[in-house]
Amino acid sequence: MKATEFIVNALRKQGVNQVFGYPGGAIMPLYDALYDGGVAHLLARHEQGAIMAALGYARAGARVGVCIATSGPGATNLVTGLAEAMADSIPVVAFTGQVPSALIGVDTFQEVDILGMTLSCTKHSFLVEDQNDLDRIIAEAFTIATTGRPGPVLIDIPKDIQLAEMASETVSELPALPPLDGLVDEEVAAARALLHAAKKPVLYVGGGVGMANAVPELRELAAALDIPMVSTLKGIGSADPEHPYYLGMLGMHGLKAANLAVQESDLLIAVGARFDDRVTGKLDEFAPHAKVIHLDIDACEHNKLRVANVAISTDLKLILPALKMSLDIAPWRLHTLEMKVATAFRYDHPGIAIYAPLLLKQLSARLPEDHLVACDVGQHQMWTAQHMTFTQPENLLSSAGFGTMGFGLPAAVGAALARPDAVPVVITGDGSIMMNIQELATINRAKLPVKIVLIDNQRLGMVRQWQTLFFDGRLSQTILDDNPDFVALAAACGIPGETVVVKEQVQPAMDRMLASDGAYFLHVQISEQENVWPLVPPGVNNGEMLEQYDEC
C-alpha cells in the first residue's frame, strides 16, 4: 500500500468524509489516492478559499476541518487560514505536498520551508521523514487539533514519501486521552465565595463556551444565577438571547448597556474568553472595580492581560455547574435592565435609503430556525453582531481574533457542506467579498444554496469610518466607487441575484432570496456615510463610547 492510500484510509478512520483543497505538482500522489478513496473533496478556486471552507466546515459542524494544498505557493496560500484558525481556535489539519526529500533545501521548483514559515501560526506541525511515521503523525495531528484549546496542525509530506510503500497497512486506534484535570475544591470554593459576595457581577461569555460544547451548562448557570451577561463576538449565540439580563456584545462596537455594566461591575466571571483588546479597550481602565474569576481551558490566558483573583483551567462542562447558587443582586439586575431598555437600538431611520442595521434585523427575523451566517470583516460584521439574533454559537461564523477579510464566502461553502439542512447565509461587504470572490465559482460548481447578502457602500467602510473620525477625513485608498457590477459577476458564475437601493425593495427581495432553491446574490446599496455606532475610540475606556447616530 502506498503512503497516500494509507493517508486516505487514516482520514476515514478519523471520521473524515469531506476535505477541501486544490491540487498541484507535489501533492499529486495524494490527489491520485483521493480519486477513488471514498472521501469527498471540494475543489476551491484558491488555496485560501479551501482552508477558509475547511474552517467554516469545522466551526459550523463542530468537527475537524481538513484541507490539502501543494508545495510552495499552494502551501503559502494556506498561511492566512492557519493564522485565522490559530487566532480563533479552530480545529483544522492541513496537508501540504513538499518537494522530494532529497531536493529539500536546494531551492527546488515550488519549494518553500512551510514548516518553518508556519511555526508561529500552527498549534503543531510535522515534516514527514518516514512514511511509516504517518500512522502516529496523523493520530497525533487530530488529537492536537481537537484537544485542550483547539487549533491548526500542519503535516508537510515530501513527494517521495507520498509514493513510498508502507510496511504496515493497519491504521492504529486513536490513543486514549489523559483525563482533564478535575475540579480543585479550594479553587471552586474561592470562586463561589467571590460570587456570593458580589453585588454587581457580570458573566463575560467567550467563544470557548461553544467550543467546549458547554452551551447548556452556561445557560443553566445563567438561569440559576439570574445574572447580567455580555458576550464577545465569538461568544454570540452561547448565552440565551432571550434571557432578560443578556446585554449583548461588549467591546469596541459593543452595546452601550453591555459596556456600561462591565465598567460598573464588581465581579467579572470570564468564561472561555481572553480579555482581547477589542473587548477591553484601554486595558487598565477596563472594569476597574471588578474582581475576576477566569475560567479557560488554556492556562496561558490566565493573568496574561488581566490578573484574575481566581483562575481555573479545566473543562467548562465541569466548572460551570459547580458555580450554581442563588444571588442576592436584585438592585443590580434592575439597574442593568433599565440600562438595556434605555439604550436599545432604534430602527426608525429616516428617508428612503436602506439602513443596514434594520435590514439585518429584518433578515434575522425571517431566517428559518436552522440557519447559519458567515460574515466577512468590517462594518457589516459589526452590524451583524449587533442587530442579528443567534441562538447557537455555531450559527454565526465570524473571523473574530484575526479579522480576515475574505473569510465569509468560503467559510459559508464549508459550513453549507457541514450542515446541509441549514440555510447558509453570507453577510459581506464590497471590500471583503473581492478578497475571495473566486469562490462564487465554487458555490456554482458544488450547487450550494448559499444566500449572499452584500452590503455595498462603495467604500472600505470601517477604514473609511476611522479616516472620517480620526484622520481628518482623508480617505486614503478607501473609495471603491468603481466596483464591478456584482450582480453581473454573480450571474457570470451561474448565481442569480438583484440589486436593492431603497427600503421598500428590501422585503420583496428577501422573499425572492429565501424562496430560491439555490444560491442567490442580494446586492444591497447603502449610503457611503453610514457608520457603526457605538464606537469606543482608541485610548479611552469602554464607558466613553461615541454614539453619534447617522445623519444620512
Place this chain on the structure above:
Amino acid sequence: MSAKQVHEVVIEANNTLEILERVLRVIRHRGFRVSCMNAVQMNDCNNIKITVTVSSERGIDLLYKQLDKLFDVSKLSVRHITTI
C-alpha cells in the same frame, strides 16, 4: 522602565529537527531575550535538553506557560537568576 528579571529555563523535549526553532520563536515572540543557551542531545538521542537564560520586563510565568504548551516539550523548570 521596570526592572528586567533574568531566569534560567531548562527544557526537555523531543529531539525533532525544528525543536530549537520552536523554543526560540516562542521566547522571542513572547518578549524575552536570550543571553545564553546550551542544547545537548540526551542519551537516547530522542530527547534534547535545552538550558537557556532569558531576560524580560514581562513575568516569566507568561513564557513558562507558553513553552509548557508546546507539544514536544516534556519537562520544564525555571530558576530566577537576578534582577537587572
